[in-house]
Amino acid sequence: MTYVVVGGGLAGAKAVETLRGEGFDGPITLIGAETERPYERPPLSKGLLLGTDKPDSVFVHTMEWYAEHNVDLRLGATATAIDRDAKVVRLAGDDEVAYERLLLSTGSSPRPVPVPGGERALLLRTLEDSRRISAAVTASSKVVVVGAGWIGLEVAAAASSRGAEVTVVGSTALPLQKVLGDRMGQFFADLHRANGTGLRLGTHVTEVTPTEVVLADGTRLPADVVIAGIGVTPNVALAADAGLATDDGVLVSGSLATSDPDIFAAGDIANVDHACLGRRVRVEHWDVAIHTGQAAARAMLGQEVAYDRLPYFFTDQYDLGMEYTGSAPPDAEVVVRGDLTNREFIAFWLVDGRVAAGMNVNIWDVADQIESLVRSRAVIDPRRLADPSIDLAALRD
Ligand SMILES: Cc1cc2nc3c(=O)[nH]c(=O)nc-3n(C[C@H](O)[C@H](O)[C@H](O)COP(=O)(O)OP(=O)(O)OC[C@H]3O[C@@H](n4cnc5c(N)ncnc54)[C@H](O)[C@@H]3O)c2cc1C
Structure with a gap:
């Protein structure tokens, strides 16, 4: 059997590691x-933006690991087509690689800002993008971040922590509103404002000039550096061109x-x-x-896999660390256990009285218990859920 993986990111690296591990x-x-x-x-x-992580700490494996595990690592190599009849992957520059199983x-890819001058953002x-941003942002920079999602907020927090004057522009009325809903969106807005980051919400950028970001209402925000985090597009062209079923990504069992x-x-x-959801x-x-990288590798080896x-x-912003487990619509009922003001709490999203997701903020080692609550599908009294004196494990009874 010959295995080929196209895409040298985390999923690809974990798949290769699992193939050898098995x-x-x-x-x-x-x-x-x-x-x-x-x-x-x-x-x-x-x-990396804060300078607290060593540049080398980001790699999944050492370079030697690939040689030691006899993995033919082809870097700087772009797959341009899959010939499913011949079972080969074609690479830019006319090379090709035969496969029996392919991952x-x-x-x-990050979405560019679709306005005049948007390419300035x-x-x-990539690592190179991070290095470029790190070099551009100084303690005296005026930084405008376009997008109030995870990446926009994390970059804003890092730039702010480095002393820059930061403004985040977001299209929704609150940051992260489409993921977390109103109450937790407000929580993140408060977090940023408390740390000196400006927020311009419910608006959008109409132009990026060499010195300013122009908003829909005509406001002109001075900007030495403009950074955009307005979402990503999954790279499915290779799969779609090969005739594989796609619809918001590559459809997989x-x-x-x-x-x-x-x-x-x-x-x-x-x-x-998803077997559980x-x-x-x-x-x-x-x-x-x-x-999914690990599970795909096991399935490619012929093992029984039902991804569940x-x-x-997770995110880290300023002195806040959080983990989110599960999947809930943003308008689900939110129950908070703990204290929003001192930023130590667990928020639960309830659907039909059951915990669909939980987010622990500056409280650690509870993600497994939150997962158990979600999996139990138990109907839980919101007053008990909000009561920190009741053990999380006892809530399932
Ligand atoms: C700045 C940033 C911060 C993030 N922070 C968090 C976080 O705090 N928490 C969290 O849970 N997630 C976070 N994420 C998301 C997480 O990193 C991604 O979900 C994860 O990297 C996805 O892994 P992947 O292997 O699917 O894809 P990628 O990591 O994107 O790797 C795909 C690789 O495939 C390559 N490739 C694409 N097309 C081809 C081709 N035709 N031929 C050859 N190679 C190709 C690409 O160049 C790329 O190297 C963050 C992402 C970014 C960008």
């Missing part, structure tokens, strides 16, 4: 368009198989038929890249 000793090729070996992206908007883990996806049984997909691009989900997060890990993600 004892496969045949040929493996990992094809990555970037010149860097696979790395983790979360530090790019946090520790696609091509990740996402720095985007953040619970075993991460695409509509071609010899081709699998993992990470940001995988729209998974009972519906399709596509999640653009670190934990999902790790676990609950979505999980």
Whole structure:
């Protein structure tokens, strides 16, 4: 059997690691368009911008690891087409690689700002992007961040912490509103304002000039540096051009198989038929890249796989750390256990009286218990949920 992985990010690296970890000793090729070996992206908007993480700490494996594990790592190599009849992946420059089982883990690309001058806004996806932003932001910079989602807010927090004067422009009335809803959106707005970051919400950018960002109401925000985090687009062209089923990502079964049984997909691009949630989900997060990469590798080896890990993600902003486990609509009922004002609490989102998701803020080692609550599907009295004197484990009884 010959395994080929296209996409040298976290999902691809974890898949390769799992293939070897499960004892496969045949040929493996990992094809990555970037010149860097696979790395983790979360530090790019946090520790690397703050200077608290060492640049080398982001890599998934050492360079020697690939040689020691006999992985043919092709960096700076872009797959341009998949010939499913011939079972080969074509690379830019006329090279090609034959496969028997293929994993696609091509990740996402950041959306550019679609206004005149929008190309002046720095985007953040790669190590090189992070280095560029880090070099551009100084303690005396005026920084405008376009987008009040996770990446925009993390970059704003890092730039602010480095002394820059930061304004975030967001299209919704509150940051993160489409993910967390009104109450927790307000919480994040308060967090940023309390740390000196300005927020211009419910508006959008109409132009980026060399010195300003122009808003819909005509406001002109002075800007030495403009950084955009307005979402990403999954890189599905390779899959779609090969005739694989796509719809908001690459459609995969619970075993991460695409509509071609010899081709699998993992990470940001995988729209998974989720065994626990009972519906399709596509999640653009670190934990999902790790676990779908691992699960896809096991499925490619012929093992029985039914992907059912609950979505999980985290953020760090200023002195706040949080983890979110589960999946809930933003308008679900929110119950808070703990203290919003001192920023130590767990927020639960309830759907039909059941916990659909939980977010622990500056409280640690509870994500597993939150996961158990979600999985239990128990109907829980919101007053008990809000009562910190009742153990989380006891709530399921
Ligand atoms: C700045 C930043 C901060 C983040 N912070 C968090 C966080 O705090 N918490 C969290 O949960 N998640 C976070 N994420 C999201 C997380 O990093 C992604 O979900 C994860 O990287 C997805 O992994 P992936 O392997 O699917 O894709 P990627 O990491 O995007 O890797 C895909 C790779 O495939 C390559 N590729 C694409 N097309 C081709 C081709 N045709 N041929 C060859 N190679 C190709 C790309 O160049 C890329 O190197 C963050 C992301 C960013 C950008």
